[in-house]
Every structure is written in C-alpha cells, then in structure tokens.
Amino acid sequence: MKMRTRNLLAVLAITLLFTACASEKQLEEIIQQSNEEETTTLEESTQPDEPVVALPGLPDDVAGYTQWLKLNAEPIPPAPGGDPHNGTKNVHVNQTRDTIAPNGIQQFPYPDGSIVVKEASRPGKDYVGLIAIMRKKAGADPDHNDWQFIEYVRNAPDAEFSVIAEGRSCWGCHAGVKDIDYVFTELD
Ligand code: HEC
Incomplete structure (x- = not known):
C-alpha cells in the first residue's frame, strides 16, 4: 500500500513538473518538429537515384x-x-x-x-x-x-x-x- 502511494506521488510530481516546463505551445512545437523530421526522412528515402555517369574517359x-x-x-x-x-x-x-x-x-x-x-x-x-x-x-x-x-x-x-x-x-x-x-x- 505504501509503495503504491509513493508511485502515485511520483507520477503526480512528474506530471506537475512537465506541465510547468512545457506549456501547450511548447508541446505543439515539439510535436511539429518531430513531424517535420519524419517528413524529411520520408522525402530522403523517396529521392530518385543519382544519375548514372560513365567511368572517367569512357563514352x-x-x-x-x-x-x-x-x-x-x-x-x-x-x-x-x-x-x-x-x-x-x-x-x-x-x-x-x-x-x-x-x-x-x-x-x-x-x-x-x-x-x-x-x-x-x-x-x-x-x-x-x-x-x-x-x-x-x-x-x-x-x-x-x-x-x-x-x-x-x-x-x-x-x-x-x-x-x-x-x-x-x-x-x-x-x-x-x-x-x-x-x-x-x-x-x-
Ligand atoms: C587474340 C584474340 C582476340 C583479340 C585480338 C580481341 N579479342 Fe575480344 N575477345 C576474345 C575472346 C576469346 C573473348 C571471350 C571472352 C574472354 O575470354 O575474354 C573476347 C571478348 C570480347 C568482348 C566481349 C564479347 C565477347 O565477344 O565475348 C568484347 C566487347 C571484345 N572482346 C572486344 C574486343 C576488341 C574491342 C578488340 C580489339 C581492340 C578485341 N576484342 C580483340 C578474343 C580476342
């Protein structure tokens, strides 16, 4: 019982801390950033292959x-x-x-x-x-x-x-x- 209360308190403390540090706006920014990162990786992986060039001196x-x-x-x-x-x-x-x-x-x-x-x-x-x-x-x-x-x-x-x-x-x-x-x- 004692353990559970302590855990509950810890969760509460963390939640409070988080709310204090990250305002809603900041949260939005974080979410947007991670979305942007995802888009970049997607774009990179769908880039067409580099154009093929002949070895130097070959036609x-x-x-x-x-x-x-x-x-x-x-x-x-x-x-x-x-x-x-x-x-x-x-x-x-x-x-x-x-x-x-x-x-x-x-x-x-x-x-x-x-x-x-x-x-x-x-x-x-x-x-x-x-x-x-x-x-x-x-x-x-x-x-x-x-x-x-x-x-x-x-x-x-x-x-x-x-x-x-x-x-x-x-x-x-x-x-x-x-x-x-x-x-x-x-x-x-
Ligand atoms: C002394 C004989 C000989 C001469 C001379 C020779 N070839 Fe070959 N060539 C071959 C043989 C045998 C092959 C089969 C693959 C191998 O064993 O290298 C071959 C393969 C090739 C191939 C691949 C297609 C194929 O026939 O299997 C090309 C392309 C080729 N030779 C181009 C040339 C060019 C260009 C020259 C002149 C600059 C030339 N060869 C002169 C014997 C010769």
Whole structure:
C-alpha cells in the first residue's frame, strides 16, 4: 500500500513538473518538429537515384553498363596461356533477355543499336582496368556484321580510361565466332 502511494506521488510530481516546463505551445512545437523530421526522412528515402555517369574517359552511352543484362553467369577467368583481354571479366549488353533469347534460346544476330561491354580487372587488381566495347550500327561495317570494336585501359582505380586499340586489330579473333555474330560470350 505504501509503495503504491509513493508511485502515485511520483507520477503526480512528474506530471506537475512537465506541465510547468512545457506549456501547450511548447508541446505543439515539439510535436511539429518531430513531424517535420519524419517528413524529411520520408522525402530522403523517396529521392530518385543519382544519375548514372560513365567511368572517367569512357563514352556516355556505356554509363551504367553494370546494370545491363550480364551474359556470363560466373566471372570469366583469365584464359590460360595468354589472354587478349587479360583479367577476370564480365560481359554486359544493353538488351533484355526476352529480346536476345525469346523462348529461352539465344538468337543471332544482335539487333541494331546493341552495345556489348566487357570489363576486366587485371590479375591481382581489384578495379576495372580494361573496357572492351562492340557497338552495332547499321551500315557501319557490313563485312563484320556492322560491329564497331574499341578497347580502353587504365592503370589506377581513379585514372581516366584511354583508347588502346580498335577496328582491324580486333577482327582476327572475333571472326572466329562469326556464326554467333562475332560475340564469344553466349548468354548463360
Ligand atoms: C587474340 C584474340 C582476340 C583479340 C585480338 C580481341 N579479342 Fe575480344 N575477345 C576474345 C575472346 C576469346 C573473348 C571471350 C571472352 C574472354 O575470354 O575474354 C573476347 C571478348 C570480347 C568482348 C566481349 C564479347 C565477347 O565477344 O565475348 C568484347 C566487347 C571484345 N572482346 C572486344 C574486343 C576488341 C574491342 C578488340 C580489339 C581492340 C578485341 N576484342 C580483340 C578474343 C580476342
């Protein structure tokens, strides 16, 4: 009984104290503030994603390529005995699975406007050091299924990419897979 009375008194004291300190107006302010805080967090979480920008030195049309369809299910390891695009690789294309593989079976050739991007991290390095691109532009090069080839490299994670080779130097090997539209990596 004694305990209960003491508790009751404590509650009363706290209530009195609170009423004394926080007038109704102050209370309103507190409530408004917490509402504002809530709105801010909500707004922040519904902000659209930051615009995707290409890695430094790369053309804009490959910005965000890592979000594109990935052809290989597992990273492609460096080829034993010499690798033309030395490193651990992923190959992306700006097409959907439905477009290039209707009914689950990949169809060739790739549609006009296709862009195939291969990124490679050099052995022992944890950043992308090589970007090889194939772009299909109607009429650009009928002898090679209208693919345009170009390759970029860099030697530091924050460095700009620069062109190392393009065109003719790429055809030799890729012509070996002419029957699947010059693209070695097939959709897994
Ligand atoms: C010595 C042979 C060889 C040469 C030369 C070569 N490639 Fe490749 N390329 C390959 C092979 C093999 C692959 C398959 C993936 C892998 O193992 O790296 C490939 C993959 C690619 C891919 C990913 C799509 C695909 O075919 O799988 C692109 C893009 C590419 N090469 C661009 C280029 C460009 C651009 C050049 C010229 C600067 C070039 N390649 C020169 C052999 C070659």
